[in-house]
Amino acid sequence: MAITTKGKYYLRRTDDGIDEPLLDPEGNPSATTYDCHVCHQPYERPDLAACETHDAQVCSLCLSTDKVGDHVLPAHPAAA
Numbered sequence: 001m002a003i004t005t006k007g008k009y010y011l012r013r014t015d016d017g018i019d020e021p022l023l024d025p026e027g028n029p030s031a032t033t034y035d036c037h038v039c040h041q042p043y044e045r046p047d048l049a050a051c052e053t054h055d056a057q058v059c060s061l062c063l064s065t066d067k068v069g070d071h072v073l074p075a076h077p078a079a080a
Contacts, residue, residue, distance in 0.1 A: 016048070020045060037051060
């Protein structure tokens with residue numbers, strides 16, 4: 001899809017904005033759960049990203065259905 005749309009609908013990020021590591025020390029996805037601030041459901045760490053406007057986490061489903069782009073992180077992290 002990314003090749004077909006020239007990246008229009010797929011932006012690969014190197015950082016999801018959450019400070020906790022995505023993988024545990026054994027290399028498995030982290031089982032830590034966070035609540036999505038949009039749907040208020042608990043999700044494991046790999047299924048979340050930081051929300052740009054609300055200083056919280058948002059699940060991948062809510063992120064993908066965000067029509068106004070309110071929760072989307074910038075394609076590249078801000079320079080520190």
